[in-house]
Amino acid sequence: MPKSEGGTETVPVHPICHRAIHAHVSNQQLATEYADLDVLRAREDMRRFLDWIANKPPDFYAPTRRTRVR
Template structure:
């Protein structure tokens, strides 16, 4: 597990939540820190994004030790 700053440290955040390393990389590949701070400052709000929702549906069926490369989304 890794600790994800719900509001990024660069945007003044201090609160963290545990997330799987692959999920953590995906969050940061899909969403810019500025957007995390302004529009997705809770995990529930983040899960409402279509791309995150699709990713979570996809990853849910994978074994805990599954690994795959994370690709940045084009903004």
């Protein structure tokens, strides 16, 4: 559950990954459909992002294009 909705469990996430997650998935979806990281990683858009970012240096930065979250 997102902290904004009373959740207390947190997982450290790199800032660029955090932006990518929220560009594709709403807080409500994170709480209900993607609470399991493996399920989130299996999404096609997240899998493509993770494949792309995998060989970038730790301090890599790129603007994140927000998609329409439903």
